[in-house]
Amino acid sequence: MDFCQQYPELEPVQREHFQRVVTRLLQGDVLIPGSALRPDPDWRFAERHRELINAYLEIGGWYLDLDPGLRLARAVHLTGAQRVRFTKLESLVLCLLRLIYHESMRDVSEEIRCEVRVGDLRERLIQAGRPLHTVSRRILRDVLRRLARHSLVGLGRGFDGEDAEVVTINPVIEKVLPSEKIAEWAERVRVYAGGDDGNDEEGEGVGESDQGSPEEPR
Numbered sequence: 773m774d775f776c777q778q779y780p781e782l783e784p785v786q787r788e789h790f791q792r793v794v795t796r797l798l799q800g801d802v803l804i805p806g807s808a809l810r811p812d813p814d815w816r817f818a819e820r821h822r823e824l825i826n827a828y829l830e831i832g833g834w835y836l837d838l839d840p841g842l843r844l845a846r847a848v849h850l851t852g853a854q855r856v857r858f859t860k861l862e863s864l865v866l867c868l869l870r871l872i873y874h875e876s877m878r879d880v881s882e883e884i885r886c887e888v889r890v891g892d893l894r895e896r897l898i899q900a901g902r903p904l905h906t907v908s909r910r911i912l913r914d915v916l917r918r919l920a921r922h923s924l925v926g927l928g929r930g931f932d933g934e935d936a937e938v939v940t941i942n943p944v945i946e947k948v949l950p951s952e953k954i955a956e957w958a959e960r961v962r963v964y965a966g967g968d969d970g971n972d973e974e975g976e977g978v979g980e981s982d983q984g985s986p987e988e989p990r
Contacts, residue, residue, distance in 0.1 A: 775827035782824075789817050794828060797836070797847035802923040802944045804844050818845045842943040846923075856922060861906070864964035865915050866924065867957045868896055870949040873941045890916070891935030900965035909933040924948065 782790060793814045796803065806812035818825060818838060826836040829847055838845040858866065869888070876886045890912060897907045913933025919925045926940035949957055 773823045773827045775824065775831065778824050778827070786821075789813075790821065790825070790828075793817050793821075794825060797825075797829070797845070798834070800847075800922065802844050802846045802942065804943070815843075815845065837947070839947065842946055844943050844947070846944065846947075858918075860964050861911070862915050862918060864897070864900075864902070864961060865893070865912070866919060866945070867949070867960045867964070868893070868900065869919075869925065869939075869941050870945050870957050871954070871961065872896070873945055874951065874954055876941075886941040887938050888941065889935065890933055890937045890939060893939065894935065897965065900961055902965045909935075 779787070779790070793803070796814060797818075803815045803818055804812060805815045818836070822836060822838055829836055833850050834847045835850060836845060837848045872888050872893075873886050876888075890909075894907050894912060897912075898904060910933065913931065916925060916927060916933065916939060917931065920927045920931075923942055924945050926942055928937060931937055
């Protein structure tokens, strides 16, 4: 599609909506349909104008990754220029969340959200071999907040890492850590959970490389 030819044909209101959607995508947002009570009009716009949005993004070296199955849309850089590197602890939590997502979503409909309580996540980390002092409320809160900045999880307003608080695992985690590598993510959990605490500050990560997605660990 020729962007320069098609964009002027949009109505003024549509152009404003286009600009809002593209801005969200380029700042790292992941578009999803939303709930039945609060649908996201930006998702519907991205569905309807998928080719036009993609034509615009390609000018700057991006492309629109719109997955109807997972019901999400995001902007991905063609060369991985916006790569994110996570510490081993952040990677450990991300891998464990991916396993929880896999366990929870195998036999449910796509409308069901995958959620886990912070206390249950901490217990899983301890069972995997992580020392209790390395998954304190403050440490786990900061890790989850960082994952939330890249749309991998959703946190409630004022999230502070308390055991009763709920973390929503977003479907984009399935794009970042694909299902065919589930056994690999389980092994990463084993390795990282038993690793030396002093290595947590090393740059590490798991998954694809794009605007908000972590990188393959080494």
